[in-house]
Amino acid sequence: MNPVRRRRLLWVIALVVAAGLAAALVAMALQRNIAYLYTPSEVLRGEAGGHARFRLGGMVAGGSFQRTQGSLESRFKVMDGDAELPVVYTGILPDLFREKQAVVATGRMQGDTFVAEEILAKHDETYMPKEVADKMGMAHKKHDVPASTAQGTK
Structure with a gap:
């Protein structure tokens, strides 16, 4: 040659080697940086097992919100119709955060509790993230909940 x-x-x-290295x-x-979305029942079934950081989506359970006195620590439960999962969050919650409203929390499991790093709340009374709405819709069908009481997406 x-x-x-x-x-x-x-x-x-x-x-070719440099392009392969850059792609890797x-x-x-x-x-x-990918954070998968799971419902509480999926987390409890172990479907979120291998993912260290993921998003938890569902509704804030009524009567479950508690704020630790003298700190920014909040405790509440997220439910999807099948299961409830306790959540701990330290920080300022969004203004629209309420019980019985849709929420998406990003964080990690620590034992049986989800430790949230970020909380996202819905922005008006008719909005729910599409992924959460789809999974909640499946739960409503499973439990024969009429569609008129299920929240949909915009």
Whole structure:
């Protein structure tokens, strides 16, 4: 092989290796930032098992909200019709956070409790995140809840 072809071949190989390395680094970075959405019943069944950080979606259970005296720690339960999961959050809750309203919390499981890093609340009385609405709709069908009492998406 003459020297010009050899040099071109080395450049092509180096370019392919560099592109492969860049693609692998991008894939790893994206995988770390992905947060899957699960309902409380899916979490309790172990479907969220391998994911260290995920989103928990459902409704804040009525009568479950408690604030620790003298701190920003809040405790409440998120339900999906099949199960309830206790949540702990330290920080300022969104203004629209209420019991019996849709919520999406991002965080990790710590024992039997979900420790939230971020809380997102619905922005008006008819909105619910599509993923949560779909999963809640399946729970309503399973428990024969009439569609008029189920919340939908905008």
